[in-house]
Amino acid sequence: MNTTHVWAAVAAVALLGFAFKAVGPAVFGERELPPRARSVMALMAPALLAGFVMVDLAGPGWSTLDLTVVGGVAAGVGLRLCKAPFPVVMVGAAVATALLRWAQ
Incomplete structure (x- = not known):
């Protein structure tokens, strides 16, 4: 697609x-x-x-399937479940994805 x-x-x-x-x-x-x-x-x-x-x-x-992106989405979901504000969720997911890619 x-x-x-x-x-x-x-x-x-x-x-x-x-x-x-x-x-x-x-x-x-x-x-x-x-x-x-x-x-x-x-x-x-x-x-x-x-x-x-x-x-x-x-x-x-x-x-x-990119596991670094899966980790970033999981971090975003976790932050959202902890009632974090949406901008914090977006930045947290982006930072988690960046850190996972850097660690690869």
């Missing part, structure tokens, strides 16, 4: 998200969505993001 395909997929998902958000109020008006539908919609974006991260991390067919 080349970069053009990835960006096309990102654009398609963004357009679908905008379309869903625009159509929802038009169809449902003032009514509330059922709780099950709200929970599914709330979990859709994190699931898609996780999929994009895994494809980018492991490469097509899991052929280009």
